[in-house]
Amino acid sequence: MKHNHIKLLNMKQNVPNITSAxxxxxxxxxxxxxxxxAMTLLVLNLKIPETTDQSVFHSIVKIWPNLxxxxxxxxxxxxxxxxxxxxxHYIKNADHTFHWLGIxxxxxxxxxxxxxxxxANYYHDQGAIILYGLNLITISLTMYWQWYYATSGxxxxxxxxxxxxIRFAKNRFIFAPIAxxxxxxxxxxxxxxxxxxYTILPVFYILPFFVQVWxxxxxxxVSRRSHRQSSI
Amino acid sequence: MKHNHIKLLNMKQNVPNITSAxxxxxxxxxxxxxxxxAMTLLVLNLKIPETTDQSVFHSIVKIWPNLxxxxxxxxxxxxxxxxxxxxxHYIKNADHTFHWLGIxxxxxxxxxxxxxxxxANYYHDQGAIILYGLNLITISLTMYWQWYYATSGxxxxxxxxxxxxIRFAKNRFIFAPIAxxxxxxxxxxxxxxxxxxYTILPVFYILPFFVQVWxxxxxxxVSRRSHRQSSI
Amino acid sequence: MKHNHIKLLNMKQNVPNITSAxxxxxxxxxxxxxxxxAMTLLVLNLKIPETTDQSVFHSIVKIWPNLxxxxxxxxxxxxxxxxxxxxxHYIKNADHTFHWLGIxxxxxxxxxxxxxxxxANYYHDQGAIILYGLNLITISLTMYWQWYYATSGxxxxxxxxxxxxIRFAKNRFIFAPIAxxxxxxxxxxxxxxxxxxYTILPVFYILPFFVQVWxxxxxxxVSRRSHRQSSI
Amino acid sequence: MKHNHIKLLNMKQNVPNITSAxxxxxxxxxxxxxxxxAMTLLVLNLKIPETTDQSVFHSIVKIWPNLxxxxxxxxxxxxxxxxxxxxxHYIKNADHTFHWLGIxxxxxxxxxxxxxxxxANYYHDQGAIILYGLNLITISLTMYWQWYYATSGxxxxxxxxxxxxIRFAKNRFIFAPIAxxxxxxxxxxxxxxxxxxYTILPVFYILPFFVQVWxxxxxxxVSRRSHRQSSI
Numbered sequence: 001m002k003h004n005h006i007k008l009l010n011m012k013q014n015v016p017n018i019t020s021a022x023x024x025x026x027x028x029x030x031x032x033x034x035x036x037x038a039m040t041l042l043v044l045n046l047k048i049p050e051t052t053d054q055s056v057f058h059s060i061v062k063i064w065p066n067l068x069x070x071x072x073x074x075x076x077x078x079x080x081x082x083x084x085x086x087x088x089h090y091i092k093n094a095d096h097t098f099h100w101l102g103i104x105x106x107x108x109x110x111x112x113x114x115x116x117x118x119x120a121n122y123y124h125d126q127g128a129i130i131l132y133g134l135n136l137i138t139i140s141l142t143m144y145w146q147w148y149y150a151t152s153g154x155x156x157x158x159x160x161x162x163x164x165x166i167r168f169a170k171n172r173f174i175f176a177p178i179a180x181x182x183x184x185x186x187x188x189x190x191x192x193x194x195x196x197x198y199t200i201l202p203v204f205y206i207l208p209f210f211v212q213v214w215x216x217x218x219x220x221x222v223s224r225r226s227h228r229q230s231s232i
Numbered sequence: 233m234k235h236n237h238i239k240l241l242n243m244k245q246n247v248p249n250i251t252s253a254x255x256x257x258x259x260x261x262x263x264x265x266x267x268x269x270a271m272t273l274l275v276l277n278l279k280i281p282e283t284t285d286q287s288v289f290h291s292i293v294k295i296w297p298n299l300x301x302x303x304x305x306x307x308x309x310x311x312x313x314x315x316x317x318x319x320x321h322y323i324k325n326a327d328h329t330f331h332w333l334g335i336x337x338x339x340x341x342x343x344x345x346x347x348x349x350x351x352a353n354y355y356h357d358q359g360a361i362i363l364y365g366l367n368l369i370t371i372s373l374t375m376y377w378q379w380y381y382a383t384s385g386x387x388x389x390x391x392x393x394x395x396x397x398i399r400f401a402k403n404r405f406i407f408a409p410i411a412x413x414x415x416x417x418x419x420x421x422x423x424x425x426x427x428x429x430y431t432i433l434p435v436f437y438i439l440p441f442f443v444q445v446w447x448x449x450x451x452x453x454v455s456r457r458s459h460r461q462s463s464i
Numbered sequence: 465m466k467h468n469h470i471k472l473l474n475m476k477q478n479v480p481n482i483t484s485a486x487x488x489x490x491x492x493x494x495x496x497x498x499x500x501x502a503m504t505l506l507v508l509n510l511k512i513p514e515t516t517d518q519s520v521f522h523s524i525v526k527i528w529p530n531l532x533x534x535x536x537x538x539x540x541x542x543x544x545x546x547x548x549x550x551x552x553h554y555i556k557n558a559d560h561t562f563h564w565l566g567i568x569x570x571x572x573x574x575x576x577x578x579x580x581x582x583x584a585n586y587y588h589d590q591g592a593i594i595l596y597g598l599n600l601i602t603i604s605l606t607m608y609w610q611w612y613y614a615t616s617g618x619x620x621x622x623x624x625x626x627x628x629x630i631r632f633a634k635n636r637f638i639f640a641p642i643a644x645x646x647x648x649x650x651x652x653x654x655x656x657x658x659x660x661x662y663t664i665l666p667v668f669y670i671l672p673f674f675v676q677v678w679x680x681x682x683x684x685x686v687s688r689r690s691h692r693q694s695s696i
Numbered sequence: 697m698k699h700n701h702i703k704l705l706n707m708k709q710n711v712p713n714i715t716s717a718x719x720x721x722x723x724x725x726x727x728x729x730x731x732x733x734a735m736t737l738l739v740l741n742l743k744i745p746e747t748t749d750q751s752v753f754h755s756i757v758k759i760w761p762n763l764x765x766x767x768x769x770x771x772x773x774x775x776x777x778x779x780x781x782x783x784x785h786y787i788k789n790a791d792h793t794f795h796w797l798g799i800x801x802x803x804x805x806x807x808x809x810x811x812x813x814x815x816a817n818y819y820h821d822q823g824a825i826i827l828y829g830l831n832l833i834t835i836s837l838t839m840y841w842q843w844y845y846a847t848s849g850x851x852x853x854x855x856x857x858x859x860x861x862i863r864f865a866k867n868r869f870i871f872a873p874i875a876x877x878x879x880x881x882x883x884x885x886x887x888x889x890x891x892x893x894y895t896i897l898p899v900f901y902i903l904p905f906f907v908q909v910w911x912x913x914x915x916x917x918v919s920r921r922s923h924r925q926s927s928i
Contacts, residue, residue: 022318030268032726035729036268037729038272040730040734044737048818056823057826057827071803074803075799085718085722103307106271111275113275114278118288125288127289254549258492258552262500266500269500270504273508332542338542343510357519357520363521493724505739567778570735571771574736575742586744
């Protein structure tokens with residue numbers, strides 16, 4: 001709401017150029033919808049095996065790969081949602097290209113329940129591990145692309161946005177695909193290490209301690225660059 | 233948000249005439265919900281064939297018609313969502329008829345996952361190709377109808393909205409059904425050409441280059457008409 | 465949005481009494497979500513019978529009860545959504561009871577896909593017809609109850625809201641259950657008449673002509689009552 | 697909307713510190729989406745047993761545990777939604793930790809349709825009763841944690857918020873898990889008492905009479921504490 005109000009002041013009413021700025025409100029609502037559904041559809045991968053001779057506890061223990069995938073994938077989608085939500089906070093308005101990059105992101109998000117069901121049922125299969133990783137990489141890279149498009153030349157953001165905020169978001173969008181690529185490489189020799197990598201990755205985005213680390217890194221990168229430029 | 237605020241100033245509080253203007257906020261939220269769900273339900277058409285003797289990669293390759301349908305239908309729904317979202321940007325308020333045309337649009341949108349599952353499983357069947365095309369045509373024509381209703385006599389839009397913006401949206405709503413009709417005709421002699429048409433259609437709506445082409449065409453049409461009128 | 469802004473002015477910040485007025489924004493978003501999902505889940509009742517010896521056209525024709533139920537139930541949910549959306553337009557703020565009546569409404573709305581699948585598969589069964597009708601009656605009556613609660617003594621609406629607007633909404637909320645009750649009675653002797661009643665009912669809410677009729681009736685009722693009161 | 701506007705005034709634009717305050721708008725939309733979907737997915741647990749020799753009425757009666765679970769779980773989710781919605785009304789802005797506690801809440805909410813299907817099909821099984829209770833306890837405790845985080849030291853709320861409002865919400869978030877724990881204990885000796893406890897619990901949150909009781913208790917607790925402090 002906040003930034004929508006600010007945008008309101010920045011924008012002329014009924015802009016003649018059709019392809020120019022719309023606000024981000026509708027794409028945000030669509031995004032919240034797609035994320036909410038993708039997150040909740042993950043639960044459909046949970047099914048109790050119909051065995052009447054066992055207690056429910058035993059049945060639940062037996063579907064541990066599905067449970068692990070549910071919690072892991074939910075948190076990963078949470079990481080993406082919160083990362084993108086924070087990025088959109090700084091976007092003043094949204095043009096044609098920005099909207100379509102957003103729709104691409106949602107396309108890759110909405111396929112996650114399928115990739116997750118694949119890795120839950122075939123977690124020992126190299127193909128399932130690689131495809132799950134590739135799915136997550138496409139989300140990350142499209143988010144990076146959209147953020148790059150919006151911030152290069154301050155196209156859709158305020159001119160006074162500190163450089164390290166832009167850097168911070170870029171780092172976070174590009175870190176995950178590197179980790180996934182590593183997981184995919186490990187999958188060639190071992191099927192447990194990639195699963196561990198997928199599971200612990202959210203930690204680096206969720207724990208408040210790491211947020212401060214990310215912020216310090218971004219500030220350091222920006223200060224080093226400005227230092228280098230001023231010394232020339 | 234933007235146009236909602238502007239509407240706020242244009243509208244009297246608690247208008248005595250019940251059938252007169254409501255704002256477009258609620259129908260937009262409902263629309264974002266229906267689109268988000270229809271888009272995400274498409275993923276339910278993706279199912280890995282349960283064959284334990286094959287790697288997941290081979291299974292994925294075997295369901296290529298389902299994957300193509302998923303990505304194609306998602307992008308087509310994206311085209312519809314973004315087209316309608318842009319059109320609604322210019323709508324000041326929404327009356328009884330406008331709301332109901334909107335609900336009709338959503339009815340045809342919500343049936344897309346069914347049409348898509350049909351064409352994914354029976355892509356060689358002429359009937360599936362035709363019904364998929366008819367489904368998309370009904371969405372397009374209802375959107376055209378709603379836009380025609382809202383803009384004729386500046387019923388629900390601002391009087392100072394440039395004529396070429398109205399033309400631009402009309403062209404885009406009417407172009408798709410013509411392409412689908414063509415696809416349906418081709419389906420009588422060949423089952424591959426229609427599928428290609430369905431797949432490449434989004435390109436004309438998504439690539440920024442084509443947006444400029446659409447805009448030039450709309451401006452040319454409007455200028456030619458005003459020229460003709462002034463020469464009389 | 466409109467009425468939310470107005471409410472903003474009417475309400476004190478951080479009201480001491482917890483059970484007093486919240487705004488209606490969140491319950492409206494939840495409602496749009498539940499309606500969007502219930503409407504889109506209706507499509508899951510559509511399944512093509514897997515027969516390889518038939519064309520898709522023949523298969524589609526064979527599931528006509530499911531198709532009729534899909535379109536009919538979608539339009540009925542549209543009637544409920546639009547009726548409630550219009551009613552909420554006049555609600556200034558929402559207290560504990562108002563919220564809970566709203567959640568009850570959504571509970572009965574979310575069960576519609578189940579009732580619809582029942583009548584689609586067992587449309588010749590009296591029980592299915594009655595349960596479908598009872599489901600719709602509970603939605604109508606809870607909406608009536610909520611509207612009655614909000615408007616009696618101008619509890620949650622503006623004091624200057626014309627009496628015929630209140631009457632108009634009450635009439636529309638109470639008309640449907642009467643028609644459904646009639647359908648249930650007919651189901652005892654005939655299984656086609658109830659289905660026709662369910663199918664044509666939306667017409668009286670959707671066609672703009674009937675909206676004017678409803679409005680005239682409400683105005684007449686109000687004027688007659690005020691006439692009677694002044695003549696005493 | 698109300699509190700979002702107020703926040704607008706309280707917050708500086710494009711705050712340098714990335715981890716500092718965002719508004720609560722987006723997490724609220726996501727929450728409404730997840731709750732709407734979880735509530736509506738409950739209906740997928742309702743399936744008519746396919747027996748052609750029975751009337752639909754008889755089939756419906758036979759799935760009474762599923763129906764009871766549907767209505768009971770829907771009302772419980774309603775209790776959680778409304779409790780959290782009321783709490784968020786008082787939150788001025790949302791930081792990193794607040795967002796992530798919110799995502800955790802939604803994770804436990806989105807798994808409810810699974811727990812509900814488990815208890816509906818295995819209501820006589822102690823494991824199903826315990827897991828259903830544990831699911832509800834995790835939602836309650838995470839909500840309590842988030843509220844505690846937001847209110848301790850007036851971190852994310854207004855300084856002038858009366859102490860009894862904070863107490864009121866805390867009591868309500870902590871009461872449910874105690875009842876669930878009791879239900880789990882009873883499940884060791886009896887499988888009916890826990891089901892009764894799950895079913896009647898919503899009553900204490902829904903009936904307006906009990907809201908006043910909760911409010912009086914919170915006021916009493918606060919007054920007693922301030923009395924004790926002033927007497928020292």
